[in-house]
Amino acid sequence: MNKSEILKIVQEKLSEKIATLERMIAETRASNNETKSSMGDKYETTREMVQQEINNLQIQLNENVRAKNSLTFVNTNLHQTIGLGSLVQTDKGFFYIAVSLGEIIFNEKKIFVISTESPLGKVLFNKNKGDEISLNNTKQIIKNLW
Known part of the structure; x- marks a missing residue:
């Protein structure tokens, strides 16, 4: 990506x-x-x-x-932990950590652009590939991180 x-x-x-x-x-x-x-x-x-x-x-x-x-x-380099500029793939979808913007389409994939201050952004922050997160009683596994 x-x-x-x-x-x-x-x-x-x-x-x-x-x-x-x-x-x-x-x-x-x-x-x-x-x-x-x-x-x-x-x-x-x-x-x-x-x-x-x-x-x-x-x-x-x-x-x-x-x-x-x-x-x-925003740092576009490859990230080891999730932070500003991370592109995250969970089992629920793709998330780009930058600003609150909503959904964009890139290479025919839906990517939700969220800020670090959003509820999901806060939960994802400093997590790593393979970690499990939970928000609103919904669990997600971080499958990939760029």
Whole structure:
């Protein structure tokens, strides 16, 4: 498994999310400006709701930018124990330890991109090939580690 290619996919997905959020913020700001100029003061509540939406989008944008920046610390070398940058195969699936992103497809395989702070990431951290883990009463055996 080529972890450098997986990391590149993760970076591209985050870049797409960032671009989408930036576009949504710009569009929402534009609609807020139109509201200000054409509706008058009696629609103050609507403007406040639009501003709250902008704030929510900004929070999501900041989280995604932080996640993308954190990828610079991901080690793509072969790992002996599970940590940031590990690709793990258990009897339940493939997991890439980097950031919380969800599922990606690589070489026709589903890989779940999880952070070290996720419940599964915490359980996997510092484990080795052959170890058994348990999360939510579900046992998994670590079959492979890259």
